Amino acid sequence: MQAILDGDGAMVRESAEPEQPLTGGMVNTVVRVGDTVRRTAGPWTPAVHAVLEHLERVGFDRAPRALGLDDQGREVLSFLPGTPADRPWPEVLRTGDGLRQLAEMVADLAVALASFEAPPDAVWRSGGVPRDGRRVLRHGDLGPWNTLWDGDRLVGLIDWDFLEPAPELWDFAQLAWFAVPLRPEPKGWRTCGFAEEPDHLARLELIADHAGVSAADLAATLLDLQACDRDRMLTWGRAGIHPYDSFLERGLVAEIEAESRWLRDQLRLA
Known part of the structure; x- marks a missing residue:
């Protein structure tokens, strides 16, 4: 039997179910x-669980529920049914409808996260992005592999460990x-399962419309994000983190x- 503990360390219930490794x-x-x-927990887990609890309160229904820790110190989350969008993608994700569902979910998530007030001692796995200007919480690992689908319907978003304040x-x-995707091969459109090259700009514009900015502005934001990811890998990777x-x-x-070079070339960005 495994005990499940809430955020204060109190036992909630026990489970005698066997463990099944997930992909x-x-x-x-x-x-x-x-x-x-x-899932493996860390110093960031209390802040992540506080966010998940907030999302549950405000009615964002695509995230798992935070259920505390088990007796092995692992975080416990509700299981969300659905199939992750691994490569090659499910057909719906290669359509405008699938991309629209994703963009709408991110817009809904931004609204839901905007009302979360982080405690001053909150710890984030990536530490947050030290930038001037307005920062908001972001999921931090928003790829198709972390989305769950029931046929043609988007039903969930998982893996919230990289939540952080960011631009x-x-x-x-x-x-x-x-x-x-805004990526060349070997992780570009062919690997994702498209029969022919998609209209990258049209797909980018669909997401940009939901973000309320131009495609060029969203692409420039992506270049900033890519630069940050690169710097983190170099700095923290060399430190063995x-x-x-x-x-x-x-x-x-x-x-x-x-x-990044491919993106600049494709969209003729300076």
Whole structure:
């Protein structure tokens, strides 16, 4: 039996269900136990759970519920049914409708997060982005692999560990990066399952419309995000900080640099 503890360390209930490893988990070890998911916790977990509890209160229904910690110190979340959009993508994600559902969800999430007041001692896994100007909370890992689908319907968004304060629109920019996709091969449109090259600009404009900015402005925001990701991998990866050390070992710095060059070339950005 496994005890589940709430945020104050009190036992909530026990589970005798067996553990079932879940796919993915490149950063954390993830298993399913009954109708819950157990994931590696860290100093950031209380802040993440506070956000998830807030999202539940305000009616954002695409996120798992935070259920505390188990007796192994792992975070416990409600299990969300659905199929993640791994490559090659499900057909719906290659259509305007699928992309629209994603953009609408990110817009709804931005509204829901705007009313969250973080405690002054909140700890974020990536520390937040030290920039001047307005900062808002973002999901921080907004790729198709973290979205769940029931057929043609978007039903969930998972893996909230990288929640952090960041410049506005970074969630929209990250969505555009991975869901347009604004990437050359080997992770571009062919690998995603398109039969022919999609209209990258039209797909970018769809997301930009939901963000309330031009496609060029959203692309420029993405270049800033890519530069930040690159710098984090170099600085924290060389310092041996997980998971950035593994990102560095996998050659993701060179990959991001190539994707930024591709983006500038495709959209003729300065």
